[in-house]
Amino acid sequence: MTENYIYSALSQLLRENESDRLESFQRRREAYVSGGEKPLKTDSGGFDDSVRMNYARMIVDKGVAFLFGKDVRFELAEGDVTPQEEWLDAVWMANRKMSLLQKLATNGGIYGTAFLKIHAQPGQMPKLVVVDPETVSVALDPMDVDSVLRYTIRYQTLDPQTDKIISVRQVIAQDGLQWQITDEIGNVDGGTWQTVSVQTWPYRFAPMLHCQNLNAPNAFWGISDIEDDVLEVINKESYTVSNILKILRFHAHPKTWVRGANAAQIKVNPDNMIVLPGETATIQNLEMQSDLASSIAMHRELVQFIHGLSRIPEVSTGKLDNVGALSGVALEILYQPLLEKTESKRVTYGDMLVELNRRLLAIGGFGDENYTELRWQDLLPKDAQTQANAALSLKQLGVSGDTLIQEFGYDPDVEREKRAKESDLGSALLQAFDQGEAQAE
Numbered sequence: 001m002t003e004n005y006i007y008s009a010l011s012q013l014l015r016e017n018e019s020d021r022l023e024s025f026q027r028r029r030e031a032y033v034s035g036g037e038k039p040l041k042t043d044s045g046g047f048d049d050s051v052r053m054n055y056a057r058m059i060v061d062k063g064v065a066f067l068f069g070k071d072v073r074f075e076l077a078e079g080d081v082t083p084q085e086e087w088l089d090a091v092w093m094a095n096r097k098m099s100l101l102q103k104l105a106t107n108g109g110i111y112g113t114a115f116l117k118i119h120a121q122p123g124q125m126p127k128l129v130v131v132d133p134e135t136v137s138v139a140l141d142p143m144d145v146d147s148v149l150r151y152t153i154r155y156q157t158l159d160p161q162t163d164k165i166i167s168v169r170q171v172i173a174q175d176g177l178q179w180q181i182t183d184e185i186g187n188v189d190g191g192t193w194q195t196v197s198v199q200t201w202p203y204r205f206a207p208m209l210h211c212q213n214l215n216a217p218n219a220f221w222g223i224s225d226i227e228d229d230v231l232e233v234i235n236k237e238s239y240t241v242s243n244i245l246k247i248l249r250f251h252a253h254p255k256t257w258v259r260g261a262n263a264a265q266i267k268v269n270p271d272n273m274i275v276l277p278g279e280t281a282t283i284q285n286l287e288m289q290s291d292l293a294s295s296i297a298m299h300r301e302l303v304q305f306i307h308g309l310s311r312i313p314e315v316s317t318g319k320l321d322n323v324g325a326l327s328g329v330a331l332e333i334l335y336q337p338l339l340e341k342t343e344s345k346r347v348t349y350g351d352m353l354v355e356l357n358r359r360l361l362a363i364g365g366f367g368d369e370n371y372t373e374l375r376w377q378d379l380l381p382k383d384a385q386t387q388a389n390a391a392l393s394l395k396q397l398g399v400s401g402d403t404l405i406q407e408f409g410y411d412p413d414v415e416r417e418k419r420a421k422e423s424d425l426g427s428a429l430l431q432a433f434d435q436g437e438a439q440a441e
Helices: 002-034 055-068 081-095 096-112 229-250 294-308 328-363 384-396 401-407 412-440
Strands: 074-075 112-118 126-132 134-142 145-156 163-173 178-186 191-199 207-214 257-258 282-286 372-373
Touching: 002 055, 002 096, 002 229, 055 096, 055 229, 055 294, 055 328, 074 081, 081 328, 081 384, 096 126, 096 328, 126 257, 163 191, 178 257, 207 328, 229 294, 328 372
Parallel strands: none
Antiparallel strands: 074 372, 112 126, 112 207, 134 145, 145 163, 163 178, 178 191, 257 282
């Protein structure tokens, strides 16, 4: 009896945790897409003073821009381009590399965990699909929170045959040393399921990959860029600004009031002169005495708090008040919170990309032990002349040319090929020139 009670309580707790996770996912998605709920109710006159300050989208998009705004290159070995690298570049080109990576990072920024699925058919280029985290649930190894035993993808869609909404479920489960993929369809409630197909994935690794957006120890699901604490401050900022606008709507314009007379006794001449009856009648304007300084100060404090909590400095969004010419060191200090955040993401997403490339190369027939090196570009703009002088000094100290070329954001292999072509072209032109002179003589 005790064991049944414990099992029932544990099952209930797991269901509640899953429900809470999906609810938080929906809140973050709504905050990113539309700014969340309106902070004020529409008044009786039908006027809506609500303003949704969508800082959530700014936070996520800025994080994506810093992580995957510039090309990240994959390299197996320095020197000439290898067949493995050529094939891997072709796969990524076919899958619109940077567009796909930005979608992946957007999911991670919103939900805290990013998922990617590999579709591979014999004789075809592997297709990479970014999977909506709201549709994914996982079963984990009880002894290893990072080890997934089963991925379940479930969503609703329109049946092209019947034009009715159906539920679709795909279960990717570990079966010994391999993975089995089961596709099912069911009714909208998901009460009954019909198996459409069952196939064995022909590799020891899973066709699904995942990574945390920001590291969350002792947990499978990672930390998003817009956790509840960030959204709470954003909502308070929207509430503050909306109330400021409501106050201005009611009190920004002066209101005329009269004492000692009624409306019928007041006369307005054609030249707009107002005539009041008797000497005791008074007419004045009621004006707002405050300039809302305290409310505006609170608004500014909340904005600064949002930027500090999300680690997105205001300068990164284009705010340049009281900022003059900055050195490289000063710029890095201003951007330090965002730089540190992006470097953390380079660790989590980078590990996933290295593993993804390993799996892609295995599918391409190059073996399953190819680990690529990731070549990230500089996060902040640099003075080209200063950087060039520094590179010359580093070259004299023994730093390789490939490393220095990568520091400038170029691909050493591509540059090497271009130099070889230029050299061949120069030799051909020189030879043609010599032959022309000989014929002239």
